[in-house]
Amino acid sequence: MDAQAKPHERLAAALSEPLAEVDALIRARMASEHAPRIPEVSDHLIGAGGKRIRPMLTIAAARMNGYMGPYDVHLAATVEFIHTATLLHDDVVDESGQRRGRPTANLLWDNKSSVLVGDYLFARSFQLMVETGSMRVLDILANAAATIAEGEVLQLTAMSDLATSEETYLKIVRGKTAALFSAATEVGGVIAGARLDLVQALHRYGDALGIAFQMVDDLLDWQRGDETGKGFGDDFRERKMTLPIIRAVASAKGEEYTFWVQTIGRGKQGEGDLDRAYELLETHGALESTRRTALDWSDTAKEALSVLPQSDLRQMLMDLADYVVARIR
Amino acid sequence: MDAQAKPHERLAAALSEPLAEVDALIRARMASEHAPRIPEVSDHLIGAGGKRIRPMLTIAAARMNGYMGPYDVHLAATVEFIHTATLLHDDVVDESGQRRGRPTANLLWDNKSSVLVGDYLFARSFQLMVETGSMRVLDILANAAATIAEGEVLQLTAMSDLATSEETYLKIVRGKTAALFSAATEVGGVIAGARLDLVQALHRYGDALGIAFQMVDDLLDWQRGDETGKGFGDDFRERKMTLPIIRAVASAKGEEYTFWVQTIGRGKQGEGDLDRAYELLETHGALESTRRTALDWSDTAKEALSVLPQSDLRQMLMDLADYVVARIR
Numbered sequence: 001m002d003a004q005a006k007p008h009e010r011l012a013a014a015l016s017e018p019l020a021e022v023d024a025l026i027r028a029r030m031a032s033e034h035a036p037r038i039p040e041v042s043d044h045l046i047g048a049g050g051k052r053i054r055p056m057l058t059i060a061a062a063r064m065n066g067y068m069g070p071y072d073v074h075l076a077a078t079v080e081f082i083h084t085a086t087l088l089h090d091d092v093v094d095e096s097g098q099r100r101g102r103p104t105a106n107l108l109w110d111n112k113s114s115v116l117v118g119d120y121l122f123a124r125s126f127q128l129m130v131e132t133g134s135m136r137v138l139d140i141l142a143n144a145a146a147t148i149a150e151g152e153v154l155q156l157t158a159m160s161d162l163a164t165s166e167e168t169y170l171k172i173v174r175g176k177t178a179a180l181f182s183a184a185t186e187v188g189g190v191i192a193g194a195r196l197d198l199v200q201a202l203h204r205y206g207d208a209l210g211i212a213f214q215m216v217d218d219l220l221d222w223q224r225g226d227e228t229g230k231g232f233g234d235d236f237r238e239r240k241m242t243l244p245i246i247r248a249v250a251s252a253k254g255e256e257y258t259f260w261v262q263t264i265g266r267g268k269q270g271e272g273d274l275d276r277a278y279e280l281l282e283t284h285g286a287l288e289s290t291r292r293t294a295l296d297w298s299d300t301a302k303e304a305l306s307v308l309p310q311s312d313l314r315q316m317l318m319d320l321a322d323y324v325v326a327r328i329r
Numbered sequence: 330m331d332a333q334a335k336p337h338e339r340l341a342a343a344l345s346e347p348l349a350e351v352d353a354l355i356r357a358r359m360a361s362e363h364a365p366r367i368p369e370v371s372d373h374l375i376g377a378g379g380k381r382i383r384p385m386l387t388i389a390a391a392r393m394n395g396y397m398g399p400y401d402v403h404l405a406a407t408v409e410f411i412h413t414a415t416l417l418h419d420d421v422v423d424e425s426g427q428r429r430g431r432p433t434a435n436l437l438w439d440n441k442s443s444v445l446v447g448d449y450l451f452a453r454s455f456q457l458m459v460e461t462g463s464m465r466v467l468d469i470l471a472n473a474a475a476t477i478a479e480g481e482v483l484q485l486t487a488m489s490d491l492a493t494s495e496e497t498y499l500k501i502v503r504g505k506t507a508a509l510f511s512a513a514t515e516v517g518g519v520i521a522g523a524r525l526d527l528v529q530a531l532h533r534y535g536d537a538l539g540i541a542f543q544m545v546d547d548l549l550d551w552q553r554g555d556e557t558g559k560g561f562g563d564d565f566r567e568r569k570m571t572l573p574i575i576r577a578v579a580s581a582k583g584e585e586y587t588f589w590v591q592t593i594g595r596g597k598q599g600e601g602d603l604d605r606a607y608e609l610l611e612t613h614g615a616l617e618s619t620r621r622t623a624l625d626w627s628d629t630a631k632e633a634l635s636v637l638p639q640s641d642l643r644q645m646l647m648d649l650a651d652y653v654v655a656r657i658r
Binding site: 032036037038089092111112113116117119120122123124126127129130133135138139141142143145146148149150153156157178201 | 361365367379418421440441442444445446448449451455456458459462464467468470471472474475477478479481482486552637
């Protein structure tokens, strides 16, 4: 493996065998004898070549604690199913046209299929967890599922609400990303029978990594010529209360505040407003302070891991925490 | 209690205390400190005064096997949450305008809220099951969730497909109704620690009751002046392959078959087609044979219960199996 390879590529190489088992299990459980529509829709997403970050987190967490299987593979498939189900339901609700550079499932098929196939994947993930026989695992994933759903609803109601606090923002971010990251790493530790303090450390790592990841996403929205497929200022156009905007609004007075009320609160955006928004973010250092907060969360993730015994896998997870924020350094 | 009262009313009276606990638990768990939209949406459905059939099935099944609580209440709330989540997702997918005589959640709010609040209720139901500490209960409900989702997808793809078999129809019906009915009664038996043969009998009862219930629903579609809110021939207009239509299509030849291809397969329905469809159902005895099949399932439900010790609750469940088909006798 090239030493210059990205940490998730090194993880994928180190865990290639169990990850192949995860893929096989996903394909086997996605199949529905009676309803061919199900693999059609979910294959579209699962086959789209996502990075499999969540399954890798679970397997790495289990194996760095000496687990020899087989249930880390089950749990890795579980988290990927939950993730995919969430994307399917997200496609419906956001009326978004693209995901991972392909048309979303609900344009190729319809809302019905996205909702119901998502439900099917949730149910399948639930069966996979039950097979592990671990009530603690079920408890962790049930709580993660509630946090995810609550965060999604909260995002819906906080949308274009200028009063959105950083506390609410964190809840939304946990729902979008961090709750499943932290559950993924935590169940890996639990299935390996790791000590409670190590399990908690794994949870904190996943949580902090997910939060950093999402804040970087907020920042990339304001990066020109970014290759991730997001356009400059998309979040602003969609009136999302991202962290940079929350902070710029918090610093805004008088005419500036009126500008945010107009563009985010009322959604009346005209020519020049996007540039003006960017200027205000710069003026108040909102991008710079968000960048620093993201780096802090990345550090928190690495610190959490420091209580675990040194290993190659641990190093890759540490590097992953650096990599997530590397693009904004 | 009036001896002439309907069986579900007698059940509600006999189980009024635990049912009040179920309602209290539902309200407590529906609450979301952070996302007030959640109780707003789900209250609309849960508060709409459904008959609480599923919670009653669970509690009756547990108590007729000597269970003294407290987890039958948890499980009753669980099945009601799953039911409500299913309705919410159904509202999105069917683009239906009315449910239980009120506007559906997705007209009052939007598709987003229906999908996400449904997901939240699923997650909450999952947490409730975990609290019972019973892996068998989790296994049963995970399988029920998969059957429900698969049945819903199957219904979507079988819609207006003239080749739909009675086997496929049964899978759809189990997904719509019977899988949750049978899980509701089965987990009641399991939580009470009932013998395996009794647990299986409870499962068969719920399954057969649910199937009978759905077949009656198919028949009521062809009843003029029915007060349930369905209009005469709604299923035909929506091109649903209900059992009477499946049977009439199976008997159709030549010009009759062409009629079904035209009206159900291609959805080209003109003046007089509804009357013609009804006439064909009558000609081939499709309504009468569906009626007989529904009565057979009602008998199957009662027979299943016969292995359980005689009790007032058992009698009410038997009467419920009669009541479900009483309107079509």
